[in-house]
Amino acid sequence: DGFRLIINTGTIGHQEVQHLHAHIVGGPDPVGPMLKRI
Known part of the structure; x- marks a missing residue:
């Protein structure tokens, strides 16, 4: 229900x-595999 923009x-x-x-x-x-979960 949305998106995340990473620059x-x-x-x-x-x-x-x-x-x-x-x-x-x-x-x-939307966090996806690019960010490490804390």
Whole structure:
């Protein structure tokens, strides 16, 4: 019933070539496999 937008950018986003990198994650588990659950 929604989505999560995750944006990685710059050195902290582990980029050698600077650009905007975005993930749009939706569905029943919007955290998805990219984030470690605490």
